[in-house]
Amino acid sequence: MIKTPKLVMIPGPTPVTRSIQDQMGRETVAFGDPFFVQDYKDVLADLKELWKCSGEVFVVAGSGTLAMEMAIANITKRGDSVLICSNGYFGDRFIDMCQRKGLEVDVLSAKWGTSVTAEEVEKKLSEKKYDVVTVTHVETSTGAAAPIDAIGKVVKAHGALYVVDGVAASAGAEEYMDPMGIDVLLSCTQKAFGVAPGLAILWASKEAVEKRRSLGTIPESYADFEKWLPVMHDPSKYWGTPAINLVWALKESIRIIKEEGIEERYNRHLRQAALVDAALEAMGFRVAAEKPFRAPTLSVYLYPEGANVNDAEFRTVLAEEGAQTAGCLADFAGKGFRMGHMGNVDKHILVSAVAAVERAAMRCGIDIEPGKGLGVLQKGLAEEH
Template identity: 45%
Template sequence: MTHKEYLLIPGPTPIADEVYEALGQETMGHTDPRFTKIYKHAIDLTKELFNTDAEAYVISGSGTLAMEMAIVNTVSKGDRILVVSHGYFGDRFIPLAQAFGIEVDVLQAEWGTQVSLELIQQQLKAHTYKAVTVTHVDTSTGVVANIEQLIPIVKAANALFILDGVCATAALEENMGKGYGSEEAKIDIVLSGSQKAIGVPPGLAIIAFSEEALAARQDLDTVPAYYADINNWRNVMDNPSNYFATPPVNLIYAYECAMKIVLQEGMEARIKRHENYGAAIRRALNAFGMTPLAKEAVAAPTLSCILYPEGINDVEFRAKLAERGIIVAGALAHLAGKAFRIGHMGSVTATVLEHAICQIGEVLEDMGHKVTIGAALKAFRQVLTVEV
């Protein structure tokens, strides 16, 4: 497929030709044995990605639906959760939980930084929490959470660890079978969407539960949900010929194809590739006088929030880039107009990122900002050469 433009936003992300081809296949009936075989394989690949022997769900919806499924199936009205927020999307758990009568405490980082571990430990000692939510990569700030250190702290407090992996899944480690610090310190829920590092068009909610999280669901007996109740989906996930709600057949084709690509590359290689791309693109843009919001120690491998140099008009900059076929996103909240966000995840390649760097440099020149494109490309390539 000829790409007329490069979608380098925090998601959706560029789609590989093989995934488009899978998406465009003739639609089968949702109970057709040929389709149910594909659907079951997609679910099994999801469990393989998260390294879980428990349960995974792939259904029509978005990452926000997966967030709701995580909360409503484990926490009941009157219970208390702790939201560890590194930006706008970490904060989204607040109204979501409150909509179900759940008590919420919040630890919010200054944008571009992580919440301190000491502060989290103090909060966990001060109250009893049913669950703690952490956004692995916050797409508003480009900050990555340090789950290696967070998981042991949360599990030591006997809380469920709920990980929002929407902008991290298939690019960072989210290993539900791994003990982080101890055998008992594991991720309880990972939730995600199809349209970011997995590299599928929007439309799928993806979520995996540990045995401990499943036990929490059973303890609740009933939940204030119907579509989002995992008990209504269990028979379908075990055997997709069963019916609860019509699955998005063509998206499942695409998702199964993308998951095969992910696992064929291997998570170790994908993690390294995303780390390299993130560091390289930030180094290159820094050569243009642009400053990443997040310092490198806490910067995400999947996207970056980049502060403009003095005198650059955000709307004009992004419009000029779009005319050249490079689509980036504006910043959110108080950073609107002061920064832009660029995705570097999924099926994106080094060649595409180099092209984007050149176009960004030319737009900056058009806007009267003196830059050296060659220096930015050199910085980009040096990181890849050293790190590969």
């Protein structure tokens, strides 16, 4: 058989469509070129409008990891207390970041596969005064989504600043700045935006920007909102050279988002996640995330009970069959795989990915009825038009 291209079904990067690739491949221009300056402006304005943000937005060369640090660095000073709501590996990444900066850290952890709830946060905030609360919207290690809207209401009621890590969620799972009371939403390009990696994206509320201002000089330079604000207000200004081609790619991604409609995009992600989950369950896989917490953007699929699956072999075979997925972490390590179903994924990609899982299962001796899982998916997709 001719070699089957590997679909990028890890939880990011996700499949990058040709029109976005083409923006990446354009001739680079001067960062002060008036046409590029306008493109950058458009990107920033669209991000503010689509995420209902009356504050500020930042698009900076870097990764989601940088975005996490930027979120913390701009709204805290040594000694501030932070409540980290962690649903897994990526939630925990805030701990070290905050401790390094001399913050007092408490962690509210959920069982893997579930999420911290608004009630639990309420309890914590009633017991102690926190300056900042962080939540990971979609936890990439478990496929669990946090109820960010409900938690936001609690955080706001207690007067803390509210940081949401949207890395594995933004542009695929509903996030609105002002309506949800988010103070800093941090994200990046290579997940549900469907762009190549290389840009950090942050939205900041007026309160967050005000907090930054009140801090005076901070030790960080590159991460400093105040250094970037003049550029974000007028991209012809200079602080660090923007990653020009990635900004163009992001612009094309936003065009696609607007064409689809961002609310429909959120709904589509919910529907397609339910379909892919159901398809894999029909094959005997188990979705690691518990029902009310299942993310619309990615899932952890645990191998069928009783099936004696060699994890590394399975994922290698699955990659051969044309779907690159990621191994599980910590509690789930060796027991399943992580698969994204977010961004600009169309019916062909969803069918091809599920079919690849099915063939890998057959090849690895999992007892499966060929076509059964696909039938479940197909039934749902046939209703989508």
